[in-house]
Amino acid sequence: MSDVILELSKASIYQRENLILSEVNVSINKGEFVYLIGKTGTGKSSFMKTLYGDIPLKDGVGHIVDYDLRKLKTKEIPHLRRKLGVVFQDFKLLNDRNVQENLKFVLKATGWKDKTKMEHKIDEVLQKVDMKTKSFKYPYQLSGGEQQRIAIARALLNDPELILADEPTGNLDPQTSIEVMEVLQQINKNGNTILMATHDYALLLKYPSKTLKCDGQKVFEVVQKNTKST
Numbered sequence: 001m002s003d004v005i006l007e008l009s010k011a012s013i014y015q016r017e018n019l020i021l022s023e024v025n026v027s028i029n030k031g032e033f034v035y036l037i038g039k040t041g042t043g044k045s046s047f048m049k050t051l052y053g054d055i056p057l058k059d060g061v062g063h064i065v066d067y068d069l070r071k072l073k074t075k076e077i078p079h080l081r082r083k084l085g086v087v088f089q090d091f092k093l094l095n096d097r098n099v100q101e102n103l104k105f106v107l108k109a110t111g112w113k114d115k116t117k118m119e120h121k122i123d124e125v126l127q128k129v130d131m132k133t134k135s136f137k138y139p140y141q142l143s144g145g146e147q148q149r150i151a152i153a154r155a156l157l158n159d160p161e162l163i164l165a166d167e168p169t170g171n172l173d174p175q176t177s178i179e180v181m182e183v184l185q186q187i188n189k190n191g192n193t194i195l196m197a198t199h200d201y202a203l204l205l206k207y208p209s210k211t212l213k214c215d216g217q218k219v220f221e222v223v224q225k226n227t228k229s230t
């Protein structure tokens with residue numbers, strides 16, 4: 001099989017009956033780190049939602065981690081999401097349980113049963129985001145950056161083939177954004193493929209990578225002119 005993890009061809013993306021993006025041709029290969037940028041309201045979130053099955057793909061061709069988005073059935077969506085790690089701007093951690101229990105909750109919901117294996121996996125993902133010492137903290141006892149690192153750890157639990165991060169630094173201050181970005185960069189270096197929607201241009205300049213832009217109902221690749229300044 002090829003190394004293509006995501007491929008959209010002549011795809012149209014709608015919010016209900018409203019056309020948001022058309023003639024979308026995008027391809028992402030295993031191991032890439034890809035930004036999705038664009039002004040507010042240009043369709044970044046709609047694009048992401050189409051990829052994780054929240055919005056159906058009605059026009060064009062779309063394949064993501066072995067799933068055909070045109071043929072995706074409602075009952076297949078949880079299976080698709082197990083192959084994707086989704087990270088949101090607002091973390092979406094459960095406040096009534098600690099970090100360990102947040103992660104265990106996801107493992108159990110995705111079919112894990114063996115207690116030792118679950119503990120081992122939780123240790124492994126917390127190690128990856130450098131949060132092993134905080135596993136007994138409740139989300140409200142953590143800073144925004146720490147909560148986002150836990151959300152990234154949660155996204156890694158089922159060894160996703162693609163991580164979709166929708167404005168993961170949107171609620172964070174510039175310094176904390178860089179810390180979270182360092183974690184994402186590290187994960188990418190270790191082999192994870194990442195698509196990250198952002199409008200934080202400072203991050204793009206500091207960590208240049210392939211960049212797709214939503215503008216005028218289209219998605220196109222932009223070439224970054226700036227080189228790394230530090």
Ligand SMILES: Nc1ncnc2c1ncn2[C@@H]1O[C@H](COP(=O)(O)OP(=O)(O)OP(=O)(O)O)[C@@H](O)[C@H]1O
Pocket residue numbers: 015016018020038039040041042043044045046047199214
């Ligand atoms: N649930 C919805 N129903 C109908 N239209 C929607 C819905 N959600 C978003 N839209 C519209 O779709 C368009 C694209 O929105 P989207 O949230 O994808 O943009 P975005 O680039 O992610 O913006 P932001 O950076 O502000 O998150 C906007 O015009 C928005 O008003």
